[in-house]
Amino acid sequence: MRTKEFLSQLDNERIVAAIAATEARTSGEIRVFVRRGELADDPLLVAQQEFSKLGMQKTEERNGILIFVAPRAQKFAVVGDEGVHQKCGLEFWEKLVATMREHFKRAAFTDALVEAIESAGALLANHFPRQSADRNELPDDIIEG
Secondary structure (H helix, E strand, O other), X not given: OOHHHHHHHOOHHHHHHHHXXXXXXXXXXXXXXXXXXXXXXXXXXXXXXXXXXXXXXXXXXXXXXXXXXXXXXXXXXXXXXXXXXXXXOHHHHHHHHHHHHHHHHOOOHHHHHHHHHHHHHHHHHHHOEXXXXXXXXXXXXXXXX
8 A cells, every 4th residue: 555545544633642642641652653665674673773763762761662654565563662671571562463453454544553552552551650740752743754
């Protein structure tokens, strides 16, 4: 699917609202990145590179999560920083990815992203609850690159 077509099917407001609502309960940070064009490499490796380029490893508690989607290649990946990995375990990531995959198969793209944001947010809120001095360290909008 062409990236432009994928983006036109997303409910940006709903996705950004899900990120904002999630981050209101946690010190964690969640971002969504949509990759334009082809993707020849492993999406997990590319997602890890984007995670670093976006400076997501610089959050105070190392609790950022990036949801990476490459529509043209029909691939996606979810990457969490070291603070998240210490708390969640492999089963969490496998379940999150499986749920997203089912939504993507039905072309329910917004639902895939919102449910992933909400699931990741629940994990973050449990392990990294929001404190009174917390601030939003990263923008909530969808990144296109």
